Amino acid sequence: MLAHELRNPLAPIHNAVQLMHRQSFTDPQLTWSRDIIGRQLAHLTRLVDDLLDVSRITRGKINLSKEVIELETLLTRTVETVQPLIEERGHTLTVEARNGILAVLGDPTRLVQALGNVLGNAAKYTERGGRITLSAAESGSEVLIRIRDNGIGIPPELMPMIFNLFTQLDRTSGPSQSGLGIGLALVQRLVEMHGGSVAARSEGLGKGSEFLIRLPLFIREQVESGQPLQQLSALEQSMTNAEGPARTQRRILVADDNNDALESLATLLQLSGHEVYTAANGAVALEAAEQHRPEVALLDIGMPKLDGYEVARRIRAQPWGQRITLVALTGWGQDSDRRRSQEAGFDSHLVKPLDLDKLTELLAALPVAGSGAIRGAGPAA
Numbered sequence: 001m002l003a004h005e006l007r008n009p010l011a012p013i014h015n016a017v018q019l020m021h022r023q024s025f026t027d028p029q030l031t032w033s034r035d036i037i038g039r040q041l042a043h044l045t046r047l048v049d050d051l052l053d054v055s056r057i058t059r060g061k062i063n064l065s066k067e068v069i070e071l072e073t074l075l076t077r078t079v080e081t082v083q084p085l086i087e088e089r090g091h092t093l094t095v096e097a098r099n100g101i102l103a104v105l106g107d108p109t110r111l112v113q114a115l116g117n118v119l120g121n122a123a124k125y126t127e128r129g130g131r132i133t134l135s136a137a138e139s140g141s142e143v144l145i146r147i148r149d150n151g152i153g154i155p156p157e158l159m160p161m162i163f164n165l166f167t168q169l170d171r172t173s174g175p176s177q178s179g180l181g182i183g184l185a186l187v188q189r190l191v192e193m194h195g196g197s198v199a200a201r202s203e204g205l206g207k208g209s210e211f212l213i214r215l216p217l218f219i220r221e222q223v224e225s226g227q228p229l230q231q232l233s234a235l236e237q238s239m240t241n242a243e244g245p246a247r248t249q250r251r252i253l254v255a256d257d258n259n260d261a262l263e264s265l266a267t268l269l270q271l272s273g274h275e276v277y278t279a280a281n282g283a284v285a286l287e288a289a290e291q292h293r294p295e296v297a298l299l300d301i302g303m304p305k306l307d308g309y310e311v312a313r314r315i316r317a318q319p320w321g322q323r324i325t326l327v328a329l330t331g332w333g334q335d336s337d338r339r340r341s342q343e344a345g346f347d348s349h350l351v352k353p354l355d356l357d358k359l360t361e362l363l364a365a366l367p368v369a370g371s372g373a374i375r376g377a378g379p380a381a
Helices: 002-021 028-058 071-088 108-124 156-161 183-193 234-238 259-271 282-292 308-316 319-323 335-344 356-365
Strands: 067-070 092-097 101-106 131-139 142-149 197-201 209-216 219-221 230-233 251-255 275-279 296-299 325-330 348-351
Touching (some): 002 259, 028 183, 071 092, 071 101, 071 108, 101 209, 108 209, 183 209, 251 282, 308 319, 325 335
Parallel strands (some): 296 325
Antiparallel strands (some): 067 101, 092 230, 101 219, 142 209, 197 209
């Protein structure tokens, strides 16, 4: 309930910020204000996610979706999540990875979350224009990932408690908005769930810090060339996925009883060239789906008259409904919620506030209209 009620108002704020980014402001104060809202929204979203994750881990409710992931891919995704903060603070980030292919078996989302928390802390607790290094190499049967910075460091008396819940640096020593002190506790628990370990080092205040994350090595195909470390800049990492697939116009139905969320998302999709229909409740959504036969339907779950689950079931019961890609767009994000949406007929489950890049990727991966593809051809999220 907490997740749903907190995430719902975050969604239209997030959409509004995305819309503002599409506008060119002549007044620098408007640009400044938009950027402040965006940064603080990202901070608030992370706080909500961290709070919920602590609760899930404590109750043993997190299930890992493990797959083999190459280390280079893992580092790239991690850098992408923290890049805006690093750029905003003017840091120099160096990424080092040895030649060859190293891989781990794990949940990519959770591993990126863990590494991103540590890298984000390095950015927050380092004075502007600082230096941060993210490196990874084989260490026996493990992969050793190091995150080093020349930031404010960690006082010796705090070191034994650094991974405890709600442990924070003295407010006079760090940023004024340093979070709830749960990020490193999450890191430790997520890494341990993957069979790894995490440790911290620091020579004291003002002398920077280093975090060492060890994960079991899955495979090794390394060129024994003795070549030095390959230097990969953060810019090169972030450019890896810069060119995505060509955009295809889609016919999309958006249904949400929160009018701000509905109109802002519809506007974003229209500006991206899509044909968009809207519905403010489940009954209207079902009628609109039958009338317009959209390629994609983004359905909120907690709608009046008919909830999103029931709308999905009724759409799937129709012959024309088999060809629609159904996406649950909701504040409910637990594993049980995802299972329930899948059972109702949804192809994907996206949590508010919506990651527009993720939705864009999902839409781009769908088959072209008229190709004869049916339900199940789209990606799951």
